[in-house]
Amino acid sequence: MPPPPLHLDQVTLRHGGHVAVQDVSGSFPPGSLTALVGPNGAGKTTLLRALVGLHPLAGGRIDRGSLASADIALLPQASQLDRQFPITCRDVVALGVAGRSGPFRRIGAAVQEAARDALATVGLPDHADRPIAALSTGQFQRVLFARLILQDAPVLLLDEPFAAVDATTEELLLGLIDAWHAEGRTIITVLHDLDLVRAVFPDTLLLACTPIAWGPTDRALNEANRRRAGLLRTRPLRLPRAAA
Amino acid sequence: MHDLLLAPFGLGFMRRALAGCIALSVAAPPLGVFLVIRRMSLMSDVLQHGVLPGLAVGAAVAGLSVWAMGLGGVVAGLAVALIAGALARRTGAREDSQLAGVYLLALALGVVLVSAQRGIDLTHLLFGSVLAVDDTALFAMAGVATVTLLGLAVIWRPLILESLDPGFLAITTGRGAIWHLGFMALVVLCVVAGFVALGTLMSVGLMMLPAIAARHWSNSVAGQARAAVVLALIASVVGLLVSYHVDVPTGPAIVLSAGGTWVLSLLAGPRESLLRSGGIG
Numbered sequence: 451m452p453p454p455p456l457h458l459d460q461v462t463l464r465h466g467g468h469v470a471v472q473d474v475s476g477s478f479p480p481g482s483l484t485a486l487v488g489p490n491g492a493g494k495t496t497l498l499r500a501l502v503g504l505h506p507l508a509g510g511r512i513d514r515g516s517l518a519s520a521d522i523a524l525l526p527q528a529s530q531l532d533r534q535f536p537i538t539c540r541d542v543v544a545l546g547v548a549g550r551s552g553p554f555r556r557i558g559a560a561v562q563e564a565a566r567d568a569l570a571t572v573g574l575p576d577h578a579d580r581p582i583a584a585l586s587t588g589q590f591q592r593v594l595f596a597r598l599i600l601q602d603a604p605v606l607l608l609d610e611p612f613a614a615v616d617a618t619t620e621e622l623l624l625g626l627i628d629a630w631h632a633e634g635r636t637i638i639t640v641l642h643d644l645d646l647v648r649a650v651f652p653d654t655l656l657l658a659c660t661p662i663a664w665g666p667t668d669r670a671l672n673e674a675n676r677r678r679a680g681l682l683r684t685r686p687l688r689l690p691r692a693a694a
Numbered sequence: 695m696h697d698l699l700l701a702p703f704g705l706g707f708m709r710r711a712l713a714g715c716i717a718l719s720v721a722a723p724p725l726g727v728f729l730v731i732r733r734m735s736l737m738s739d740v741l742q743h744g745v746l747p748g749l750a751v752g753a754a755v756a757g758l759s760v761w762a763m764g765l766g767g768v769v770a771g772l773a774v775a776l777i778a779g780a781l782a783r784r785t786g787a788r789e790d791s792q793l794a795g796v797y798l799l800a801l802a803l804g805v806v807l808v809s810a811q812r813g814i815d816l817t818h819l820l821f822g823s824v825l826a827v828d829d830t831a832l833f834a835m836a837g838v839a840t841v842t843l844l845g846l847a848v849i850w851r852p853l854i855l856e857s858l859d860p861g862f863l864a865i866t867t868g869r870g871a872i873w874h875l876g877f878m879a880l881v882v883l884c885v886v887a888g889f890v891a892l893g894t895l896m897s898v899g900l901m902m903l904p905a906i907a908a909r910h911w912s913n914s915v916a917g918q919a920r921a922a923v924v925l926a927l928i929a930s931v932v933g934l935l936v937s938y939h940v941d942v943p944t945g946p947a948i949v950l951s952a953g954g955t956w957v958l959s960l961l962a963g964p965r966e967s968l969l970r971s972g973g974i975g
Contacts, residue, residue, distance in 0.1 A: 502865045519865055526861050535731060535858045536913050545855055548863075581913045 452480035452634045453604035454515025456501065462509035463496050469508070470496045472660045481634040483627070485641050485651035485667065489680045492658045494640045498524060498607045501638070523603035527610050528591055533582055539593050540565045540578040546600030561600070568596035573622055588619035595623055606630060608639040612646070624650060644671060644681070656681075702938040711827045711944065714835040714891050715930035718900055721839035722884040723922030724846055726898075726905025727915065728877065732857045735906075736793050737778065737878075738898040741885045743797035744774030746804025746894050749819065749886075754811055760830045764886050767894075771882035774800055779878070804894075822893030822945030831890040838887035842880050849876050854915060896945030900926055903952035910963025925955040 456478040463471040471493035478484055486494050499505035501512065502524045514522070543565040544557050566578050572592035582590060591611065598606060608627070612620045628650075631637055638655075641647050647654060647667060654670035656662040658679040663670040676682050702708045729735055748770025749763045756762030774796060781792040808816050818826060827835075846853075852873040855863040863873070881901075888897025904925035911921035933948030940947075962969045 499861070502861075504861055504864055522865065524861060524865055526859065530861070531859050532731075532733075532857065536909070536915055536918060537854065537858060538914065542858070545851075545858075545862075548851065548855060583913075 453521065453636050454517060455479050456515075456517075456605065456636065457513035458510070459513070460510035461497075461500065461507060461512060463493060463500050463505060464508040465493070465496050465505075470659065471500070471657070473510070474655075474657070474661045475510075476655075476661070476664050478636055478638060480636055481631070482636055482653055483631045483651055484638045484653040484655055485647040486638055486655050486657060487641060487644065487647060487671070487679075487681070488657040488662075492679070494657055495527070495609055497657065498609055498638065498640065501607055517605060520601075521603055522605045522607065523598055523601040525594055525598060525606070525608040525611055527613065528587065528594065529613075531590075531594075533585070533590060536581060536583070538579050538581055539569060539574065539585070539596075542582060542593055543568050543596045543600055546597035564600055565596070568599040569593070571599060572596045572626070588615040591615050591623065592619060595626055599626075603635070605636045606638070608637065610640050610642070612641070612643070644676075647671065698939070699935065702935060707825055707827065708934065708938060710829070710832050711891055711934055712931070714827050714832050715900075715934060715948065716927060717832075717835045717839035718884065718888050718891070718897075719904075719926035719930045720923055721842035722888065722897075722901035723904040723908070723926045724919035725842065725877070725881050725884055726901040726903075727908055727918045727922050728853060728857065729881065729902065730905050730909070731915065731918075735902060736790055737775070738881070738885070738902050740774060740778050740793045740797040740800075741771050741882060742894055742896075742898045743801040743804065744778075745771040745882070745886050745889070746819075747800055747807055748773075749889065749894065750804055750807035750811065750814070753814055754807070758813060760828075760834050760890060763889075764834055767886035767889065768882055770800075771886060772879060775878045775882060779874075817943070818893070819889070820893045820895045820945075821943040822889070822891050822896055823943060827891050835887045835891070838883045842884055845876065845880050849873050853877055891944055892948060893943065893945035896943075896949045899945070899949030899952055900929065903949065903956045904929065907952075907956040907959035907963070910959040910965050910967050913965060925959070926952065929955055 458474050458476055461471065461474045462469065474497065486497065488494050496505055500507060502522045503519060540562065544561050547557065547561050569575060569578055572595050574589060574592055574596070577589070582593065585593065611623055615623070627637060627639070639651070648671065651667055653665065654667040655664045656670050656675055656679050662679045663675045673682070703712055726738070729738055745767035748766035748768070750766070751770070752763040752766025755766070778793050778796050781796065805816065808814050808819060852863055856873050884901060885897050888900060892900060904922040905918070907925050908918035908922040912918045929952035930948055933951040934944060936942065936951065937944040937947035960967055964970065
């Protein structure tokens with residue numbers, strides 16, 4: 451069953467005393483796959499956090515329809531998590547069910563098994579009992595995706611899932627996103643790689659505090675919009691000294 | 695040998711002190727493990743100083759009873775924890791300086807309040823005394839230990855979730871702060887419970903030092919909690935014996951023993967010790 455749409459009505463968010471996001475209106479249709487693109491500091495993370503209710507609205511409204519809080523999964527930027535925490539990969543993944551089972555329900559053998567399967571799905575079949583401190587950045591991101599598998603949420607918000615991961619990991623994680631898309635889940639992903647966005651994501655919300663464009667990726671990311679968002683390079687890609 | 699190790703515990707006050715320290719050793723170190731992995735070690739400092747004004751006010755209002763002073767200490771500790779938490783959130787990265795400010799103020803205020811009253815021995819209050827562990831104090835310690843262990847069992851999983859990924863818990867359960875507050879309340883209870891035997895300045899020693907040492911023994915939270923309890927029990931027995939034979943305050947003796955378990959763990963523990971990582975030799 452497809453999730454209800456997420457409606458935004460003139461959403462304005464403040465962060466650290468400044469307006470981080472201004473007047474975003476529109477909706478993420480059920481089963482849509484949207485890239486959230488914009489320069490650093492454009493309010494992308496703040497908007498994701500507001501969508502799950504972690505960031506208070508300074509103005510406007512977000513209508514989540516019948517979605518409960520556990521129905522929306524947020525993958526935070528890996529740097530937001532404590533990777534030195536003494537816990538095994540399997541436990542991190544198994545805790546993905548805590549949203550639905552509640553914080554006290556026993557995590558039984560079935561969940562442990564599902565956690566193992568999820569780790570195998572993300573290519574870490576032998577890592578169940580390893581502490582997360584021993585993982586590389588890419589492996590840690592895979593563990594977080596395995597947790598998303600157990601969360602089994604109809605709406606997924608992914609904050610820079612491919613930051614600092616290698617091509618193999620990116621390909622594997624993209625495969626998971628594609629499978630979730632095929633299952634009809636609504637997915638919103640913060641990304642910086644515009645070529646990847648054009649290749650994979652049908653829709654794009656281009657944000658630079660104010661919404662620059664929201665719609666089919668080709669149109670949203672045209673040159674005029676990218677210039678307005680401050681995403682055009684001002685000179686060819688090489689070191690300034692070499693150019694002189 | 696018998697005179698050295700067993701005879702002291704033939705005395706009633708030593709047995710009570712031992713029972714009290716065992717209760718604290720079972721309850722406090724697991725909290726310390728969470729403080730360490732949540733990077734809140736400094737918070738224990740803040741609390742040990744923060745409870746002092748409360749103890750003094752409790753004594754001023756209701757006299758030198760464990761319950762009155764303990765209640766005052768718990769109220770003051772909770773207030774300081776909330777103030778420090780709010781300051782830390784407001785100031786972002788400069789949390790440590792705010793906490794230092796809070797505990798220096800609290801300590802000075804506490805010493806002034808204690809000094810203004812007759813009949814309180816500041817040294818005993820700050821550094822503890824085995825002789826002072828009467829039945830009331832013992833029941834208080836045992837009660838706090840029981841409440842702490844039960845409370846920690848209830849908040850165990852949410853606390854791990856919140857330590858690892860605060861946002862995840864806030865989203866999935868709709869509440870994040872409540873687990874943190876419950877945890878801080880348990881820490882305050884344990885700090886206050888230790889003041890009779892260990893003194894306010896030393897009571898977090900039994901909470902923190904075994905917890906800091908525990909990372910050299912296990913790489914899971916549960917394993918570290920168990921290791922910390924065992925180390926704290928050893929430190930308690932050794933510290934009480936030293937305190938008895940050498941006639942030094944119990945608090946420092948137990949904390950020095952706990953420090954000894956830390957140094958040994960750091961040097962030669964099974965994980966990430968200097969010996970294992972080839973840091974020495």
